[in-house]
Amino acid sequence: MNTSAPSPASAGDIHSFPPAKSLLSKIRNAIGLDPVLCYQCGKCSAGCPMASEMDLKTHEIIRLLQLDLGERLLSSDSIWLCLTCETCTTRCPMEFDPAAAIDALREIALREYPDRVPRSISAFHSAFLDQIRMHGRVFEFGLVAFYKLRSGALFGDVESVPGMLARGKLGLKPKRIQGIQEVRRIFSQCATEKPR
Amino acid sequence: MSRIGVFICHCGENIGRTVDCVRVAHNLENVPGVVHSIDYKYMCSDPGQALIKQAIRELQLDGVVVGACSPHMHEKTFRKAAAAAGLNPYLCEMANLREHCSWIHEDRERATDKAIGLARFMVEKIKYNRPLATIRIPVERRALVIGGGIAGIQAALDIADGGREVILVEKEPSIGGHMSQLSETFPTLDCSQCILTPRMVEVAQHPNIQLLAYSEVESVEGYIGNFQVKIRRKARSVDEIKCNGCGECQKNCPNQKIPGEFDRGLGMRTAIYVPFPQAVPNIPVIDRAKCAFYRGKAKGVKKAVCGKCAEVCGPKAIDFDQQDSFVTEEVGAIVVATGYQLYSIGKAQESETLRGYGEYGYGAIPDVIDGLQFERLASASGPTGGKILRPSDGKEPKTIVFLQCIGSRDRAKGIEYCSKICCMYVAKHAILYHHKVDHGRAIVFYLDIRAGGKGYDEFVRRAIEESHALYLRGRVSRLFRNGDTICVHGVDTLSGEPVAIDADMVVLATAMRAQPDIASLAQKLSISYDRHGFLNEAHPKLRPVETNTAGVYLAGACQSPRDIPDSVAMASAAAAKVLGLFSNELLEREPLIARVDQLACTGCFHCERVCPYGAIERKQLKDGKGRVIKIVAEVNQGVCQGCGTCQATCPSKSVELEGFTDEQVYAAVNAL
Amino acid sequence: MRLGYFPGCSLHGTAREYEESLKAVAAALHIELEEIRDWACCGATSAHATSRTLGVALPARTLMQAEKQNLDRIFAPCAACYNRLASAQHALAHDATMASQIRSILDYSPKTSVSIINIAQLLSAQAGEIQKNSKAPLNGLKIACYYGCLLVRPPEVCKFDDPEAPNSLDHIVSATGAAPVAWDMALECCGGGFSLSRTASVVRLSRAILKSARSAGAHALAVACPMCHSNLDFRQQAINKRNRDGEAMPILFLSQLVGLSLGLDPIQLGLHRHFVSPQPLLDRIGMGKLQPERREQV
Amino acid sequence: MASSFEPNIVAFVCNWCTYTGADLAGTSRISMAPNVRIIRLPCTGRIDTLFILKALERGADGIIVSGCHPADCHYTAGNYHARRRFAIFRDLMEFVGIDPHRVTFSWVSASEGGKWAEVVDRTTERVRRLGPFRTYPRLARGAGE
């Protein structure tokens, strides 16, 4: 893809379209649906709760996918703003599954552009998964604590802790499940990059 | 003294509520000439009509005025009733007391006064109505079809199968039109030749069809049911009777290197040639501009420079001295199916309203071709035997780019309409390309996908989903040569992403345009055409295959860009119209047409100038000794449509429009 | 009736009132909840957002556990957990590669016949019972039923209700004698997992939901998801502090509403644990003051 | 006085557009002044300036001439010819002092029932303000009549 102003001079060094290694095909394999199904009606973006906060709206994400513009796509943090509320998937007139596509994109992005994941979000995910690694379950007090350490949002929500305690909503000592080894094997086998 | 009956209808409450029908009837009773005046609840009902008939019979009425609804509603009804009672239907008139009175007024008094006035108008008018007889014109029950493309073929076959003679005129050496050039057809992908050729043969063999190929309409006289058409039979330089279509002449023609029109210049033909193997009729024609014999003669060389074809021709069918000849045919109806021409992409345009696409280098860059050229490449009978190969080096293009809307929806180039078929044939091209070229990449630049039609959108989706054509939304700015590839610069407006593609071949999906010579044909037929040269239908919705000239019908792309199914449907519709017209020996017309008072006529022919239909003819009045006294106007009953513009224009009022004569209008106005 | 029971992490923490009320209601309706032994977290968004396999493998293990306990029905009250379990099962059933992957990870291939049900399915099946046993029908209460995302989407996984116009919750609420209100945002997302990581988004989304429910005249919101609950209840203080949208809107778990209609004690149902006090609601139906326990044994 | 005066107006209209438009006004029950009486002609091309003069002679206070919009003529060109005829005639009328405000020319299509009502009401109002046009018919006084 050559994005420089087209001119006869630059014509020579324009490489062919589309690029060789194809993100498009990866996603096609990952979710078993072909993104070319999308005809850009925009119903997904129209219903997306996070659209207003995304620089790439859902349909634009799919379009870039169709055009195999991995760089521009994966380097945007929009895919990380998806809540997987599945509204898009539910309403897609072409029976495509944008939510699944975005999940698949995140998985690749995590590997290829780890540092592009918004800090707070990657912090949350790793804190969350760490909880599971450690205890087999999520121990919320630990989750909050770990999250704060990772995200650096140390004092956010601090004022709410007493309230949580008063209502008995925060247990302080974690319980570990017996099958924790099994869980850890799952993690190692799934070979997920630890989001940093 | 006339004996007029007046019948005032209450229309239930519709008139009665605001108009005092009884008073109206009473008032009219006292009008001189009125011998009978009554009111009734429903005049249009059977008992109502019975009242009228009875009165006509018993009181020998010579005029009937029905005060009821709009004549557009019931004039026919009441005139039929009058006729049934033995009164000439044109001695029955209606006063519109409903739409024009009771429904639009509240004040009963004033509405009633007005109703009386309206009825008076008609009573006074009808005193001057004349009994009129429906006009019957004999119909020549043969049809002319102009154009031998799929539309003309379909129309001709339908009419011929309907049992009527057809003269099919085609200006090219063979019928078949553009469809014969196509490879496959959307959305079914059946081979064009395979479905067309049988129809062409059928035309050639049909007992009711007289095929005049390589001929053109020279002039058209007359009117519906009675056209005289003069047809020019262009000189083929080959005797159609003698020729047996063996093809020896072509084999032996020394000039083998002429770019063939049929293959859009991608293949070669000879100077004496049949445009394509399945041509109908299968009779060659000599291209005199290219033939050595004629060029020699033109140069003034005494002895024949070449005569190979004549030498090898067994039946001695070659006739170098053949001249254009003319035939005149009498027909009752004409179907125009002259089709379209392709928009020419290059800078040079024959019309000053159009501009070409210099930016796409068509003609300059060898591997930039148009859609019809791609059809020839994809066609099994084409110059490459159906292989997609580049004109420049015969290589198979691995990346091919299709540009839609070339000459469509482009004001700057002078065409703002949508050509309708391009979206579909590009999808077809993408699919064909996918079938024919392994690991090929097809990219389409489009503005919108217009795929309304049975199975059409599915077809486009098929190109995208199964043939993996990449559709980019946007117009390409320019094509650049880049070594032996073509660099395509565009933007995908959906992603806002600039795109530059190195393509091996670029196909320009060019617009459909009206035929170049349409204006002269339209004048011959006195039918109208739009600013783009597409012929105008009589009504865009309700009379789509008729024209404003009675007896002339339209089929196919001469009316607007059309695909094959549309063209065929139109053709059958036109044929149905023609057969409907032919279903009677006589054509019946309302007698409300103009009539010239030849004694008073001065022959200034203002009427001729204003007549929209050319219905005014010049007639010599002679004395006993056959000397011309004067030349006066005469109205052709078949052509006149009864607008009356002639009468209002005539300074001496020597032409009268039946049903709306000066005396009738005068009388009405006098009743004020 | 014996049911496999998968509480999920939050029901043992921030959403413990959900479990408390569930257990009380189950007892009242004679439903035996048998907790799956040694269950692990479903992985929630964090798992499937980072690794599709992980997102399937974790729930798959739980399904395996259930099978070992030969439970043929698993009840997952948390909508998120339900969604993960159901999605995992769906993947195992329809994605051969994924299935084999999981097999190699767990060296066990979970049956896909086990039926996974959520609270909407469970209680709407019990609607008759609820009505029959209702000791204190919640007449006069107007409830906005909030389905959220994970209960009904994606449709090919959650087949039990119409994904765009569901009515199972309304059906249950009617059974309690309360009146479900017609409103527009029953299916809009509350911000889900962003509670910590993108609180602002959660506030924006949850606020819209609360406003809509309020304008529909609801006295309270009924939810079936701990995540939704904390966003709408816990975060509501922040929302109300920042804006003047009107009365605070109590957020109740469906089970709590049902419990009330069955005449169970509000404290037993954990109503005192909410951040937005449901007291006004209780006053409406003439129930006593909540006596929040001073001390909480942890 | 003038207010109680009810003008007598005659309308010459073409059959295809304005007459049908007036029918539409009726079917749509659009109420309008009852002062106008329609005389139906096939086309504005048929409407002669003599009709106007005769109507004025016969005591019409106002006149309406109406037909198809340009390009809509059922007979393709009648209205174009009429347009020139009336343009020149109007100039002449004005020149000899016959107030052209007494004559309304309009295009009213078959779909413009509302417009027809407007034309009728506007003309009626204008002519009512101009008062009765006795001068013209009375020109015959002293001679003959």
Add this chain to the structure above:
Amino acid sequence: MQELRDLARRLLRENQVNVILGYECARRGVRPAFITEAADCDRLVFDHRCVHNLAAYLSPRRTHVRALGRPAVVIKACDARAVAGLIRESQIEREETVLIGVRCGGVVLDPADSSPLSSGNIAPRCSACDQREPALFDHLVGEPKGAPAGEASRDARLSEIEAMNPEERLGLWIGLLGRCTRCHACRQICPMCFCERCIADKTQPAWIETSPHSRGNFAWHLTRALHLAGRCVDCGECERACPARIPLGLLSRKAARSVASRYGYVVTDDPAIPTPIGSFQFDDGQEFIA
């Protein structure tokens, strides 16, 4: 003068024509002459007294002239416009008529007025006329003439009347047309009034009242002006012939002004140009149409 007579003589001698329509001297001034004998050609004259528009005699309605056989007619530039009109409207065949164009420096108002041409006695139309010779002719005779004397703004009166208010105008015309006796001299002399049966004589129906009162006169003169719109050649014969001295030219010139301003049409002696009534443009002005 001699040139004209020789030409006429030749045309008769060579039997190219049977009659010369020209001018000859009368007791007072000049009058139209119908010369059939070559010998009589010396009677022909042409000078500033030759007011008459001889084209009128070409009309098929002038049977007595027709009876004389194939005509040659002496025409000034203004007369040529009438000849063109007759050809345009199929009243005469161009090739059946020999046109002797004469160069003209303007004529007097009254053919009986033998005093030399001056701004005092010149016909108003001539002082405004810039056409010294016809463009339509077979033979052209006479010396080149200079532009005639007199002020060119002859239509001041027209504008004056246009400037009046409706009542004043009506009053004015009631006064003028009230004088009309319906003798129809205007029609008889008009080269463009050639109808076999004039509308004014049509009785079934009698659109135009025959009795000579202002109302019928209005109808008659308005209708005539309309019929002459774009056809009147402005030869002034009607005014000259009118015993009541009604300035009828005002009406036809008003019509001419109307077609000129609306359709840019000016009467010429080119028979190929169609009349403004009888032709149209899609975008003709319609400011007066609601």
